[in-house]
Amino acid sequence: MHITLITPAPRGSRAGNRATAERWARLLRASGHRTRIITEYDAEPTDLLVALHAWRSSESVRQYRAHTPSGPLIVALTGTDIYRFQQTHPEATRYSMAEADALIGLHERVADDIPREFHNRLHTIFQSAEPLPSRRAPVQSRFDVVVIGHLRDEKDSLRTAWAARQLPQESRLNVIQLGRAHDDEWQALAEQEARENPRFDWKGELPRWQVRRHMAKARLMVISSVMEGGANVVSEACVAGLPVIASDIPGNVGLLGGDYPGTYPVEDTTALREQLLRAENEPEFLAALQGRVEARAPLFRPEAEQAALERVVNAVMDQYGKENQT
Structure with missing residues (x-):
């Protein structure tokens, strides 16, 4: 399956959204998918769109919906989406949330801070991390x-x-x-x-x-x-x-x-x-x-994040298949 990830952070950025997009792309490739990362929707064919950041990616979501009205869509919610832009830019932020077939939250209390109407499409994925090579002896004088x-x-x-x-x-x-x-x-x-x-x-x-x-x-x-x-x-x-x-x-x-x-x-x-x-x-x-x-x-192990991500993708694609059976 071909999956397109959208992040507002450009290539080379050290922003958290870019790091998440690149890690998810790697994990999805490891699960057998083809992936690409872009900063704005470009109408290139894709089987699934994953938008990181409900507000900053809202225009890409609009363009995707105009081009592919029923196309599978996952939106990952950032901290600023949940704790700022829901209040300061509610129309665009809630639009992306409403259009998504699944929402991803990155901690286990996201449901407390988004509207109840979105709870049934919310999934939690903990971001993973690679172990450090080894712990080093701390500086004793400090x-x-x-x-x-x-x-x-x-x-x-x-x-x-x-x-x-x-x-x-x-x-x-x-x-x-x-x-x-x-x-x-x-x-x-x-x-x-x-x-x-x-x-x-x-x-x-x-x-x-x-x-x-x-x-x-x-x-x-x-x-x-x-x-x-x-x-x-x-x-x-x-x-x-x-x-x-x-x-x-x-x-x-x-x-x-x-x-x-x-x-x-x-x-x-x-x-x-x-x-x-x-x-x-x-x-x-x-x-x-x-x-x-x-x-x-x-x-927070990579295999746990990969499995959780694959579960969300499969759930969205299974639902999409059921809705488009002829």
Whole structure:
């Protein structure tokens, strides 16, 4: 079967949508399908269209429906679709959701935040991650905490650095921030923080292998986002056995589990500080976090994602076949 994937992120982009599209294309090819990735619908024949991002791909969905009114369509919902564009651009976002034969959510709490009318077409697919080659011995003189992701509003990117400013002098905690600034304002904020905060080390955008090396040596990862559709970096941490402290947004809780002990109220610097201190000073707490992420790791293995993706494709194509029997 020929499957076309649409992502608004162009070739070479390090945006999450592009990474997801490329990974899904590989997994679908491994299942025997032919795949291609485009940024806009181009009317080329395809057996199935998979659109990543309900709002940003809405024009492609319109063009596809105009060209192929009953063609099979899957729409993957991003964090901004669910937690922003449903409110700010409801017509285009809901149009894509309504036209889809299946919706894909990337964490297990998406149903709580989309209209009930779409629940019967929602499927959960956890994004997978490859294991790190090996965990490395951490730097003994520091307690390194890694924060990964482009610096932007949705990520609340400097929250960990601000929490680190409040730590007692004897703390060994050091924040290693990886990711480029989204714009000039974030660039200036990060540069200022690096000058003023001795516990903050901003590395900027690094090649993937260097990001994985930092993860392999870190003692802890923080994901401080105010909205997420299901961040792949959480999957990577779980597969790597890297303990996580996360904001208590649905996109994090829906990956780590509802009773995960390493969460804090979103945008609450003091609460994050307390969690960081516990992780640094209470070995049993850090071990508990590690045990919990390791227990979630099987959810994020490539074979699990491939099987889940194939189930959705088969369900859509089976329904399409039944509706078009003559």
